Amino acid sequence: MRASAWASVCVCGVGRGVGRARGRGRRVRARGTTTAPEAVDVRIPVTVLTGFLGSGKTTLLNRILGDAHGKRIVVIENEFGEADVDGDLVTFREAGEEDIMLLNNGCLCCTVRSDLVEMLARLVREKRGMFDHILIETTGLANPAPIIQTFYLEPALLDSLRLDGVVTLVDAKHAGLHLDEVKPRGVVNEALEQVAFADRIVLNKIDLVSEKDADALERRLRTINDLAKIRRASKAQVDLDFVLGVGGFDLERVQDQVLGEEKPVGAHDHGHSHAEGEESCEQCDHGHDHGHSHDAHAHAHGEEDCEICGEHGHSHSHHVHDDAVGSVSLTLEGDLDLDLINDWLGLLLNDRWEDLYRMKGVLAIEGCDERYVFQGVHALFEGMPDRAWKSDEKRASKLVFIGKELDRDELQRDFEACLSRK
């Protein structure tokens, strides 16, 4: 992925003779159009483990390190506020097959990013060949975006490391509190952002909540991030395959993630309303007219028990959630005009890059035999032509945006305006 001002967003390699896999000089991509074998990506995968304070990150880490998986894993831990060990920023602790390294001097997402880069570069320089995977555990207060960007912006890392995925631990018992916390304007709600950036969500401490509460929380997580896979766990007991080797930033897997497989029961698009008497809303388990930009759940006199507090009937309200962060999925049948879609995505990134946390898409471009896949994180964007459209396949495009204050209708309108008129 490359840094991208709007002018360099280019859904190209499509009928223009421009390089096919922009920003990915490290990999030969051969799928679909040639019989040449795919080159092996030799870069070392990196997993970012995030999640709010006490959500179970260390528990998961210990599980991973304790499993007999045969992988040699380097762990980088960022213990915010811990005393420096021997006055050194970086401490190595041999732990069997794994190395554990500590970054003690602040939060990974802000003050120690350059230390992280230095540490990673040093690892590659001095220990290459001695490990298979790097796992970075962030502090509970870290915003994952700067860490993600590190892997695309740091020349010292580009050719050696690749981001495999962001794994977010969610505390089933307390997540609601953190997700609902209203921050002053301009202040990031880390819990929301950690969910929004995730490729995998481990909904942990499931033993502490009822199934109904877990269902409701899972639906809530789904509205924030419609791309991540979610798995419930106690004591972070999940298969290693669920958290390592996920290819969350792998362009070649975008189509599966976007067009993809599993959608849990209850998943639905962001931004909808319910009429009085409708079935329960799958999102909030409540059936009365509302949009998902509400701040409060209000109950009129005579209603059934409140689903949030269990109190009966009388008019009262709760703050429920600030839905500023959410997912929007758009689909469109037919072919897109190359210039129009380029211009639109370019402008969108130019104007809204701060609000666009992650995006992925599969596009049908007029005059192009191949599907075009792309993904982005904030202002970083990468894309390439993918396999050829099959003769019996309906040409259609799908985009998924995860971000802040996204207007679904406006995005859909602008997307539709990119349809080819020929």
Ligand SMILES: Nc1nc2c(ncn2[C@@H]2O[C@H](COP(=O)(O)OP(=O)(O)OP(=O)(O)O)[C@@H](O)[C@H]2O)c(=O)[nH]1
């Ligand atoms: N009941 C219950 N407790 C859990 C579960 N997972 C972890 N815990 C406990 O929750 C506490 C916090 O777990 P950690 O793994 O330290 O969480 P963390 O995210 O690393 O915490 P910080 O480093 O403070 O951000 C510990 O006491 C764990 O034993 C679970 O599934 N159920």
